[in-house]
Amino acid sequence: MPICLSFLPTDPVACADRGAEGGYFMSMISARIERLPFARFHVHLLLMGGLGYLFDAMDAAVLAFILPVLRTAWGLTNVETGVLGSSTFVGYLFGALLAGTLGDLIGRRAVMMSALALYSVASLVSAAVDSWPAFFAARVVAGMGTGAESAIIAPYLAEFVARRYRGAFTGALAGFFSFGFVAAALLGYFIVPAYDNGWRIVLIITAVPVVMLLWWRRSLPESPRWLESRGRAKEAEAVLDRIEAVFAREGRVLPAPVPEPALPAVSSGTLLSNFAALLAGRQARITTMTWIMWLSITFSYYSFFVWIPGLLVQNGMSITKSFGYSLAMYCAQVPGYFTAAFFNERIGRQATIATYMLLGGVSALGLAFAKSDGEIMTAGLLLSFFMNGTYAGVYAYTAEVFPTSIRTTGAGLASAIGRIGAIAAPILVGYLYPNFGFAGVFGVTTSVLLIGALTVVLMGVPTRGRSLEEIASKTA
Numbered sequence: 001m002p003i004c005l006s007f008l009p010t011d012p013v014a015c016a017d018r019g020a021e022g023g024y025f026m027s028m029i030s031a032r033i034e035r036l037p038f039a040r041f042h043v044h045l046l047l048m049g050g051l052g053y054l055f056d057a058m059d060a061a062v063l064a065f066i067l068p069v070l071r072t073a074w075g076l077t078n079v080e081t082g083v084l085g086s087s088t089f090v091g092y093l094f095g096a097l098l099a100g101t102l103g104d105l106i107g108r109r110a111v112m113m114s115a116l117a118l119y120s121v122a123s124l125v126s127a128a129v130d131s132w133p134a135f136f137a138a139r140v141v142a143g144m145g146t147g148a149e150s151a152i153i154a155p156y157l158a159e160f161v162a163r164r165y166r167g168a169f170t171g172a173l174a175g176f177f178s179f180g181f182v183a184a185a186l187l188g189y190f191i192v193p194a195y196d197n198g199w200r201i202v203l204i205i206t207a208v209p210v211v212m213l214l215w216w217r218r219s220l221p222e223s224p225r226w227l228e229s230r231g232r233a234k235e236a237e238a239v240l241d242r243i244e245a246v247f248a249r250e251g252r253v254l255p256a257p258v259p260e261p262a263l264p265a266v267s268s269g270t271l272l273s274n275f276a277a278l279l280a281g282r283q284a285r286i287t288t289m290t291w292i293m294w295l296s297i298t299f300s301y302y303s304f305f306v307w308i309p310g311l312l313v314q315n316g317m318s319i320t321k322s323f324g325y326s327l328a329m330y331c332a333q334v335p336g337y338f339t340a341a342f343f344n345e346r347i348g349r350q351a352t353i354a355t356y357m358l359l360g361g362v363s364a365l366g367l368a369f370a371k372s373d374g375e376i377m378t379a380g381l382l383l384s385f386f387m388n389g390t391y392a393g394v395y396a397y398t399a400e401v402f403p404t405s406i407r408t409t410g411a412g413l414a415s416a417i418g419r420i421g422a423i424a425a426p427i428l429v430g431y432l433y434p435n436f437g438f439a440g441v442f443g444v445t446t447s448v449l450l451i452g453a454l455t456v457v458l459m460g461v462p463t464r465g466r467s468l469e470e471i472a473s474k475t476a
Contacts, residue, residue: 091143100412
C-alpha cells in the first residue's frame, strides 16, 4: 500500500489524512516499474506500439498518391480534391482529442484497441466506395482512428518504461512513422499505377495487417500507473505481478524497489475537470508550452513539405517531381527520428527538440536558395532529417509533462491543436507566396520554428533522468 506524504522540497513527512492538501503518496507501483531493466518485454511494447504508428503514417502518406487517380476517375474539381485531401486531418484532429479525453476516463488500453479497429474498418470501407462524398466520410472516420492511435500510444506505453531509457524508447516508438512513409511511397509508385484499381489495393494493404496487430495487442495490460491514479491499486499490483513473473522466468533478479512520490489517487474524473486541471496552477504553463510546440512544428512541417516541392517546380527545379527525390526525402526520416531518440537521453528532450527545430529552419533556408539539383537534394535531405527528428523529441516530451490522471487528455489536446497548424499551413502559404514570394514563405515558417524552440526551452521543464511522478510533482 502507498504511504501518504506531505511533499516538501527537502523533507517529506508523513501525513495523517490520505486526502490532506498537498499530500503525496510514496508509490510502490512506480517504484516497481522504475526498477525494471530494458528487456524483451519492452521490445514487444516497442514493436506493438511502433507498428501502429507505421500504419498511421502509411494511411496519411498514401492519400497523396491516391488523389491524382481519384481526380481523374471521378472527374473531381480542385475544390473537391482539396476537400478529400483534408479528410485525414479533420478526422485526426477529432480522433486525437477524443482519445486523449477517454484515455484518462476509461483507460488507455480500451481506447488504443478501439482506435486501431476503427481505422481498419473505415479504411476497408474507403477502398470499396465509388463516390467522393462517401470516400471523404470514410477517410474522416479512418483519420479519427489514426489520430486516436497516435495520441494514445506514446503516453500509454511510456508509463511502462523506467526513467533511464524512457526518452529513447518513446523517441524510437515515434521513429516507426518513418517506416510507414517509406512504405507508402513504394506502394504509391509501384502499386497504384500498376492496376486499374491500384488505389483500392493499396488501401486494403494498409488496413488488413492491422487485424493481426490487434490480435497481438490483445495481451497488452492496462497501465499500472493509470490504475493506481484511479484508486485501483490491487489491479495495478496484479499487472506488475504478471510483468515481473516474465522477468523471473528469464532469470533476471530485480533490485529492491525505491518508493516514488505520487499524486493522490482520483476515484473518478470528468471531462471538464480534466480540462480544467490542464490550466490550473503551474500546469497551465506546461500545457501552453505543449500547444505552442505542437503548433509550431506541425505548421512548419506541412508548410515545407506540402508547398516547397510545388514552389520549386514553378521555379524550374523539376527534380522535386522525381521518384528518387521523394523516396530520398522519406528515407531521410529514418535516421532523423532515431538519432533524435538517442539524443533524448544524451542531452534531454528540450535541447533535442530546440536543436532539431533550429537546424530544420536552417535547412529550409538552404532549400529556398538552392540553385542546382545537387543543392536541392542535399538541403531537402537535411530538412527531412531534422523536421522529422523533431517529432521524436516532441512525442517523448509530451508523454512526460502531464500528471498520470490527465496525461492522455493533455497529450491528445496538444496533438489536436497541432492539427490546426497542419490545416492552416496550406492556406497561409497559399496567401504568402503570391504576395511576398519565397522570402515571405520561408521567413514566416522559420520564425514559427524559432518561436517553438524558444518556448520549449524557456517554458518547459527538464524530464531526463526523472520518473513521471517526480516530473508531475514539479508541475503540480
